[in-house]
Amino acid sequence: MTSALPVLITGATGKQGGATAHRLLTEGHPVRALVRDPDSPAARALAAAGAQLAVGDFDDPASLRAATTGTRAVFLVPPADYSAKGWGEDTEARRGIDMIDAARATGVEQIVFSGVATMGPADSWGQDGKRQIEAALAASGLRYTVLRPVRFMENYLLQGSPVDGIRPDGEHRHLFPAGRPLQMIAVADIGAFATLAVAAPDTWHTRTLELAGEAITPVDAAATISAAAGRPVHYREVTEAEADAIGPQLGNTWRLIRETGGWQADIPALRALHPGLMSLRDWLARGGTARITDRIAVAGAPTRVG
Template sequence: MSVGNDLVLVTGATGKQGGATARRLLAAGRPVRALVRDTESAGAQALAAAGAELARGDFDEPETIAATVEGAGAVFLIPPAAFGPDGWDVELEARRGEDLVAAAKAAGVRQLVFSGIASFEAEAQWGAHGKRRIEDAVRGSGLEWTILRPVRFMENYLAQGLPVDDITAGVHRHLFPADMPIQMIAVDDVAAFAELALTDPARFHGRILELAGDAHTMVAAAAMISAITGHAVTYEELPEDFAADLGGEVLNVYRMTHSGKGWHADIPALREILPTLRTFEQWLTETGAAQLKPILEG
């Protein structure tokens, strides 16, 4: 078993952000303990093959979480989202994060890096409250801490079978205004910021970073996908009643964006920290277009 202050416990390790962060840390030679619910899953086994130590744990079984933090010097924290038919379960999501923060502190962990959700220029009841409570726990932990707030992922274009954000028959449907630039970021760039914070805790202690790598209108993004993949994609803006059917938090996001309020990451400042921060065009050229083509051809 890997022990010592260099060991990073990565939660959400088989998810997008956790998996990308674990892989980056392992590639850099940093020991990683991956928190997983099923050590035999394909995602968990892939991490083990890459060199990660697997630790079985469940955020809803606090006694298993306490065991996973023992011997770790840092934790990359992404508690599972708690979202159901009635919207976000703020209490459950917050408790999951707060319990891990408490366990990390009790175990003598030195550093916490929490990845939550970006803030709007005017926040409202839209699903961020659970994550803000976790942020409060992180800031009040007495440990070294960094908070990452990523905006919408570029990888969302790869989603299938969702009410919004997938591309079906060459049409990308979403609730965002067609003419409003919407910020986005590549998942691996979130992982890159996490790696920076975990590598240099003193530099990033106490910092809250709103993360984005690019911004385009939904129409312009669809045109860029068309040009790079060679498959025509258009954008369809869904109406307010569609947002209302998805719940109160989604409706509030709809109304905020349609009143001109959106994410506000300082992309030039972020690029000073991470010069390799991807634009949407770069993401498409590197990996996105290749992954989109089978979807567009289906």
């Protein structure tokens, strides 16, 4: 039976939080969405879908305590400040730990935390702050689940990034070896796993899952997208020197991928837990293709002068 108390969703107007909020609402779970601007289009859409809105900010601990009061669980994705040159890991960790402290203080029973998949030591791209949050969760006394997703399929939609996204000329540029399977996941499936954890907090307590739904070489992925979109898409593997020139953490990650073999989520085991887990073809067929072609068309449109 679904509890009458809502689940607080952080990052609710973003990818993972939005997917989790909509999945919970679809399955009948009450949702409270933490937002900074209740009048933003994304916040209004959540309210229209049935979510309560709680105005708050991760840099305002009092607002976190107010948001968690009267909730039974928290989906935690603290915002991170990052660029090619570095990741604000200390800030990310502080924000996550402040939310854990708020949850404990207000009687929340469960936290589902979404971090990042592992492929090596904690000093690789974006892991250290998330590991600090995981350690705080383990020591919190709360029921908790840790989800560690790999690269999002939605990253094909990025624009203006030095790596990832599909450029107007059809190039997909990234750090990953061209001929080695690359794991990826649809954001909607992160929401599906979070919902499974929220629905069975005792069963999912202390569980840590590396999340992926597909393992396909970047070259084959580009060919799959090209066939679905009806326009040429090709993959270019950036060199080590190019990665280092973009930023030291990207260069370190370029080497780490080759030293470790990359992410290694157990996709068959995940599909047994969530049979609807999407492949890249599934994601493309369910709207991914249209979103990619729309983004390429917008990015490649000529700039009007005068």
